[in-house]
Amino acid sequence: MHIPLDRGSETPLYRQIEMFIRQCILSGSLATNTRLPAIRQLSRDLGVNRITIENAYAALEADNLVYSRVGSGTYVLKHEPLPPLPRAVPGAPWPLWQKEIQARSIAIRSQVPAEILATSKHPDLINFAEGIGDSQLFPSDDFRKVIQSIMRRDGITALEYGDRRGYSPLRSTISHVLATQGIQVHADNILITAGSQQAISLVAHLILSPGDVVLVESPTYSGVLNMFHLFGFKIVGVPVDQSGLQVEKLENILQLHHPKLIYTIPNFQNPTGTCLSGPRRHMLITLADRYNIPILEDDFVGDLRYEGKAQPALKALDPGGRVLYVSTFSKMLMPGLRVGFLIADGPVYDELLKLKGVNDLATSSLIQRALEAYVTVGRYQAHLRRTSVIYRRRRDAMAQAIYHYLPARVNTHIPYGGLFFWVQLPDYLSSEELLALASKEGVVFAPGLSFFPHGFEDACCFRLNFVSNPPERIEEGIRRLGIAIRKLENSQ
Amino acid sequence: MHIPLDRGSETPLYRQIEMFIRQCILSGSLATNTRLPAIRQLSRDLGVNRITIENAYAALEADNLVYSRVGSGTYVLKHEPLPPLPRAVPGAPWPLWQKEIQARSIAIRSQVPAEILATSKHPDLINFAEGIGDSQLFPSDDFRKVIQSIMRRDGITALEYGDRRGYSPLRSTISHVLATQGIQVHADNILITAGSQQAISLVAHLILSPGDVVLVESPTYSGVLNMFHLFGFKIVGVPVDQSGLQVEKLENILQLHHPKLIYTIPNFQNPTGTCLSGPRRHMLITLADRYNIPILEDDFVGDLRYEGKAQPALKALDPGGRVLYVSTFSKMLMPGLRVGFLIADGPVYDELLKLKGVNDLATSSLIQRALEAYVTVGRYQAHLRRTSVIYRRRRDAMAQAIYHYLPARVNTHIPYGGLFFWVQLPDYLSSEELLALASKEGVVFAPGLSFFPHGFEDACCFRLNFVSNPPERIEEGIRRLGIAIRKLENSQ
Secondary structure (H helix, E strand, O other): OOOOOOOOOOOOOHHHHHHHHHHHHHHHOOOOOOOOHHHHHOOOOOOOHHHHHHHHHHHHHHOOOOOEOOOOOOOOOOOOOOOOOOOOOOOOOOHHHHHHHHHOOOOOOOEEEEEEEHHOOOOEEEEEEOOOOOOOHOOOOHHHHHHHHHHHHHHHHHOOOOOOOOOOHHHHHHHHHOOOOOOOHHHHEEEEOOHHHHHHHHHHHHHOOOOOOOEEOOOOOOOHHHHHHOOOEEEEEEEEEEOOHHHHHHHHHHHHHHHOOEEEEOOOOOOOOOOOHHHHHHHHHHHHHHHHOOOOEOOOOOOEEEEOOOOOOOHOOOOOOOOEEEEOOOOOOHHHHEEEEEOOOOOHHHHHHHHHHHOOOOHHHHHHHHHHHHHOHHHHHHHHHHHHHHHHHHHHHHHHHHHHHHHOOOOOOOEEEEOOEEEEOOOOOOOOHHHHHHHHOEEOOEEEEHHHOOOOOOOOOOEEEOOOOOHHHHHHHHEEEEHHHHHHHHOO | OOOOOOOOOOOHHHHHHHHHHHHHHHHHOOOOEOOOOHHHHHHHHHHHOOOHHHHHHHHHOOOOOEEEEOOOOEEEOOOOEEEEOOOOOOOOOOOOOHHHHHOOOOOOOOOOHHHHHHHOOOOOOOOOOOOOOHHHHHOOOHHHHHHHHHHHHHHHHHHHOOOOOHHHHHHHHHHHHHHHHOOOOOOHHEEEEHHHHHHHHHHHHHOOOOEEEEEEEEEEOOOHHHHHHHHEEEEEEEEOOEEEOOOHHHHHHHHHOOEEEEOEEEEOOOOOOOOOOOOOOOOOOHHHOOOOEEEEEEEEOOOOOOOOOOOOOHHHHOOOEEEEEEEOOOOOHHHHHHEEEEEEEOOHHHHHHHHHHHHHOOOOOHHHHHHHHHHHHHHHHHHHHHHHHHHHHHHHHHHHHHHHHHOOHHHHHHHOOOEEEHHHEEOOOHHHHHHHHHHHHHHEEHHHHHHOOOOOOOOOOEEEEEOOOOOHHHHHHHHHHHHHHHHHHHHO
């Protein structure tokens, strides 16, 4: 077979050979079942490497133009049309496997029902429902400059995968910050995650299987309730009072339910704003030790304290490997950064690292580097102090407004830190019904139901975010809320 | 009780009251079991709101300084020491639950064993083992400018949570890019994820439970094998030839194993570099339809084609809701960006969105915005063209070097795109043993074992990344590899 080859061409020789034979087959000049020249023969004829011919034939075979028989050679294949595809029928049902997934679908509870926001036509809605800080205070301009200087400093490295545990200087910085809070942790026991949400989901995946029991505060953070629910865990709630999780009730529950994990928010709990008392912290650690149960401590806003003395973190009381600790910079800084972290001692760390790796390989290296630079130069601490002063004033403004505008039958406590007031209506009123009225008056909040595990619902509670609006908006919002509560009472 | 109050102070009244009583208790001037004044009484005496007193008492109760009896009043509590904690004993064993997790630990297979890299003392190691593009070509400077302008343009919004499905303009842009590749998809069916790794893990979590069977190509991407292994799935491999997954063998396997998912990389497969032929694509879709099995199509470098015509994506042949498609910008651009995406039609989309939400809430908004701007102004496309030209030359350089320096008994095929050569040693040689020798010569690669599901290992294969080094380094690396192969042969 004579094949013209251009040895000066950009096109590799095997491709020139392949394209020539392809043309012969498609044009019909090489008929079905014609035997192609033997590889050894053709490589000699054309003066090229044997592997060049092999690659040309393999490419033709890959496109179903030839087939090879071991020990016999390569033959032109009958040029057949593509096999028919299943037809796309407009309006046809989804495949069965999709319907099965749909059938076991679980509803996610949101803090403010979408339809409430959609139907409120109020031109100037005041939102107390959010779970985050005031975005107007986020140091976005500072942060832009830090990112800029990091990209200049680190160039490409800032955009590569980096250490799977997280950017090492950031882990060191976190260990120093935690030391000032009484938590002694080596940087190698810190795992950087995509927000604390991912940290919690890694722990949940590692420790629990569907059907296992997990203990939570009742009420607790709805994002974690949704997660545990979606993962198929059995959620058992332990009531909360003014001193946090009622640890005294725990031992009975441990013996009855044999939970695999205790999830707790000991500081400025979401949604109740309470802190776990010192004696209860000691009891909780003792019980976790005695009953061989890991504690997952979520310290989402522990550093947002406006007064009073902090109790030691559960992690600081941990005699060794009993407590997994998660926290985040997101709430304070910018939620969109998606950087949180997890602390774990013992063999469990490596297992969490593996899970993190298969889940998303690693967390954005650029943002970690920027955050490290920002914290190291003290800007984070300064921002925290500034923000705390502002948030404290807003808390006091909301407390004042609650006393002034809400009926005395409405009950609440003033939190020492964090983001939330937890408010209790008289028990014949429903916070869901109140929300519908309030949204018409121009104010929304997070009704209580979404914070309770199933079967523990308490409809008369709701959560107010006191940090996300300036004082005059807070006063106006609570005034509107007072009107809505009186309307609800009158309608009963 | 007389409590001096400073109404002009920054300290709220309830705090002043609380601090006063606290002092009295701690100093002993209020003895254990003393009854505090009734709330109504004290509020009248001090001329403050009832809730102010309640809050002061609640704060004292939270710190275990007082207790209240319903209907009776609030009493000073005996000031007791904290209950004892379990002691931290140096060298004590980890808790039992940690040992149990450790006992069911699964080894993760890495592409280049850490000890190989650690023990190679070669001063100028050439690395063909990586799974990504050449970081020197990443457009980091361009990207820095884009991030800068996005942060100026969007301010705070760029750092907030954003749409849980992903930044809407980025989803639109992706849908336009995919349309040019024959995939018709609405932006609402796109879900932005933290790299394609997260997209695959969401699909795996939603569709499979531990013990379920998943079909993969054998060999395939080790990162996904590790994931499926860690999640407890039974992995069944289907062999790959020059035309990709051997779909002809699939029907028997489907009937025998009843898999819940088929995971496939139809373009420039990792690690073999092969493309699934057109007829096999049709057959695969037909079988998935007939046997009610979802296909997970991983198109990690489909747009890195150096020659030849692309086959339609499986997603483009999907009659509706049969194929889940994942891809990424990471391989081409910057792996550290961690932005990938997933396409799903039908009810399965909402379920994947929920899982994404509980896993990490959302993907970094800032990086999504920057990526969208970068792609929209055509820089991504220009970068892709430039990179393809460079990568193609490197592929040709490696092909030349393989013909020139490796013995003819070593077998490979030239890929039309992607990142990898897949090389077969004569079957009496082991790529693991070769790696040990090669690292001493100053070159490393990814040995074959980590790419095979358990029980399907083929020790004589290995993977070479041809894009991550310039041509002269490629030639030198392959020259060293040739020396190592001859040493290995002589040692047998």
